[in-house]
Amino acid sequence: MSGTGHTVKSYEEEMQSLNDNLVMMGSLTENQMADAMAAVIKVDKESVDKIVKNDGKINELRSTIDNQITTVLVKRAPMAVDLRITISTMKISHDLERIGDLAKSVAKKVKPLPVDLPDELIGSLRRLGDLVQKQLKDALDAYLNRSKDKAIEIWKKDEQVDDLTNLAMNEVATYLQKDKKNLEMATHLLFVTKNIERAGDHITNIAESLYYLIEGEYLEGARPKGKPIES
Amino acid sequence: MELNNSKIKIKAKNLNVYYGKKQALFDINLDINQKEVTALIGPSGCGKSTFIRCINRMNDVIDICKVEGSVEIDGAEINEKNVDVVTLREKVGMVFQKPNPFPKSIYDNIAYGPIIHGAAENKDQMDKIVETSLKKAALWDEVKDRLNEPGTSLSGGQQQRLCIARALSVNPEVILMDEPCSALDPIATAKIEELIDDLKKSYTIVIVTHSMAQAVRVSQKTGFFHLGKIIEVDSTDKIFKNPANKMTQDYITGRFG
Numbered sequence: 001m002s003g004t005g006h007t008v009k010s011y012e013e014e015m016q017s018l019n020d021n022l023v024m025m026g027s028l029t030e031n032q033m034a035d036a037m038a039a040v041i042k043v044d045k046e047s048v049d050k051i052v053k054n055d056g057k058i059n060e061l062r063s064t065i066d067n068q069i070t071t072v073l074v075k076r077a078p079m080a081v082d083l084r085i086t087i088s089t090m091k092i093s094h095d096l097e098r099i100g101d102l103a104k105s106v107a108k109k110v111k112p113l114p115v116d117l118p119d120e121l122i123g124s125l126r127r128l129g130d131l132v133q134k135q136l137k138d139a140l141d142a143y144l145n146r147s148k149d150k151a152i153e154i155w156k157k158d159e160q161v162d163d164l165t166n167l168a169m170n171e172v173a174t175y176l177q178k179d180k181k182n183l184e185m186a187t188h189l190l191f192v193t194k195n196i197e198r199a200g201d202h203i204t205n206i207a208e209s210l211y212y213l214i215e216g217e218y219l220e221g222a223r224p225k226g227k228p229i230e231s
Numbered sequence: 232m233e234l235n236n237s238k239i240k241i242k243a244k245n246l247n248v249y250y251g252k253k254q255a256l257f258d259i260n261l262d263i264n265q266k267e268v269t270a271l272i273g274p275s276g277c278g279k280s281t282f283i284r285c286i287n288r289m290n291d292v293i294d295i296c297k298v299e300g301s302v303e304i305d306g307a308e309i310n311e312k313n314v315d316v317v318t319l320r321e322k323v324g325m326v327f328q329k330p331n332p333f334p335k336s337i338y339d340n341i342a343y344g345p346i347i348h349g350a351a352e353n354k355d356q357m358d359k360i361v362e363t364s365l366k367k368a369a370l371w372d373e374v375k376d377r378l379n380e381p382g383t384s385l386s387g388g389q390q391q392r393l394c395i396a397r398a399l400s401v402n403p404e405v406i407l408m409d410e411p412c413s414a415l416d417p418i419a420t421a422k423i424e425e426l427i428d429d430l431k432k433s434y435t436i437v438i439v440t441h442s443m444a445q446a447v448r449v450s451q452k453t454g455f456f457h458l459g460k461i462i463e464v465d466s467t468d469k470i471f472k473n474p475a476n477k478m479t480q481d482y483i484t485g486r487f488g
Contacts, residue, residue, distance in 0.1 A: 006484070
């Protein structure tokens with residue numbers, strides 16, 4: 001928010017509450033992503049139900065934020081920075097909700113996996129998962145600090161997410177080639193990989209919304225894309 | 232956007248206005264584009280009404296008011312001694328906050344100006360002027376059967392459109408509007424805004440408004456006044472989405488004072 005507060009205190013409180021709810025949503029999404037990745041890496045089937053259940057809290061917060069935004073639009077007809085905060089908060093909350101859904105999908109894939117996943121597959125998934133979690137944390141920090149530079153950095157870094165995704169998929173494909181009996185496991189792991197990568201895409205959306213909030217302009221040009229790897 | 236391609240109709244240069252010892256406007260430089268709506272916003276007493284009154288020399292009627300600097304319309308200085316203010320006000324019409332029809336019939340309200348300016352030679356011509364003006368102000372259909380009734384018998388919104396029709400009757404080029412909707416309900420306001428949209432095809436319009444939403448809806452360019460100074464002028468889109476100046480931002484987002 002801008003240096004000085006709104007003359008109307010209740011407007012100030014409404015915007016503050018919107019901010020608080022988004023931060024809360026971000027923190028829950030971060031936890032979900034971390035829990036889902038831990039469940040995959042450890043093939044921890046017991047944690048899955050809890051992760052699935054926790055997604056409900058994120059969805060609830062998104063509904064709350066949607067309602068708050070509708071109210072702010074009707075009551076305040078926000079202008080300038082308030083308008084940009086309102087629009088960006090709506091978009092960011094939707095991206096967070098989608099990331100939460102993807103984390104849930106990742107967790108659900110753990111149940112059918114064999115407990116003895118090969119180390120090389122776990123390794124490549126862990127690297128991808130770590131990077132995406134780092135991106136999410138950085139995006140939420142950048143939101144709190146209104147950091148334009150950090151937003152650009154996150155946006156550009158999605159290229160690395162793409163590269164690690166391709167590497168992970170390649171690993172799975174190689175494993176599948178070794179023995180066709182691995183087909184079911186490989187299919188689940190490909191979904192897991194793809195879902196993590198899509199979470200990464202939503203994080204770049206958040207970076208774009210944040211940039212618009214701060215600058216009042218859209219990030220120009222196409223986002224750098226990682227190169228597909230020959231298999 | 233239009234800002235770069237439009238022809239400048241009105242140019243204020245280093246305009247200073249004083250009421251006695253009190254300075255009301257400080258070094259105003261502002262270009263107003265032809266056939267566009269320019270909105271002026273700012274808190275009460277910021278000088279926006281004083282500014283538009285400089286465009287048709289309405290400040291001349293206030294004894295203690297002194298105007299320095301330049302206002303050009305189509306490149307011609309309007310503050311020169313030899314400028315005929317009656318002709319100037321024919322070219323630059325004005326609509327006020329409260330509808331102020333003359334205590335005359337609807338017909339005579341419109342005919343008054345053209346009579347003074349000798350614009351009609353006979354009754355037929357005058358009938359034509361009255362009809363055309365009322366049509367341009369989107370009021371004709373509502374009043375064509377009651378032209379002899381008093382202008383004050385109309386509703387507030389109709390009265391305001393009557394005043395706009397009255398301004399249009401002498402073929403102006405510029406229309407100044409000083410909070411034209413502040414006394415009107417939302418439906419009457421919508422009709423005036425629809426009319427402004429239509430009128431900008433033929434006229435240059437400058438509107439003072441306290442409603443940000445109205446400024447966004449009707450104007451292409453917006454100027455923010457504060458304490459007698461112009462703080463920021465830009466496309467309306469830019470001013471309300473991403474103003475450059477912090478004072479503008481604080482004002483339009485309600486963070487003032």
